[in-house]
Amino acid sequence: MSSHESRSKDARVIQLRPGGRSAPQAAPPREPLWRDLVGDVLRSERLAQQRTLKDVADEARISMPYLSEVERGRKEASSEVLAAAARALGLSLAELLGRVQGEIVKVTALTSVAPAQASTGVSTSVSTLGRGEVRLAA
Template sequence: MRTSTVVPSRRVRRRPDPLLRDVLGGVLRAERTAQARTLSDVATAARVSLAHLSEVERGRKEPSSEVLAAICGALGLDLADLLLRTGRHVRDLTSVTAPAAPAAGSFRAGPGVSLSLVA
């Protein structure tokens, strides 16, 4: 007689969505530091105050579209590239957390099911 293994249902926990201003600010700061530029240099080139740029980078202020365009211009960054990078970070931050591994031999992938391991 063959016994079946019962696998308890697993809840897939999704990470909470980050605030867009936090991710956007982080991407802007990463670009500025990758260019080895100071807050003062970029703020001057973008014609925004140093304090405001700092607040944007730390996710404390929502930049208007005009300010965002000015910062991107000062960094030589296309708005589309900024949005793509921001989208990738949001996706990475909100990806589904891996559930606990099932007991050995208790799960088999059916046809058309692809399994991958994420490091």
């Protein structure tokens, strides 16, 4: 028997997870980003008014590509940009932020309810309607 073989037989195995091998736990649901919800609210309001991106961007004096990136949650807009976009849509900054706050409360409440209900045996499913909207169905 070679010295390498005898060393491998004497090696200890140190378990990194208590209780042996277990299935990896699913990551907790990720909370939505503020910029995603702001973009969702701006886009849904613009579409509800049947207005084009160009129309709203021109009225808000924001470049159309920049407003598009804000709507898609790719840019974190300043309060001045958000106020201008809100005004172009006929909203105050407070109304825009209130709608976003309502969405974040709804989304985080639904994502925290789903795991709790799953542990009680109630079958649930969470489906994403948009970056900021979630539907919970039993």
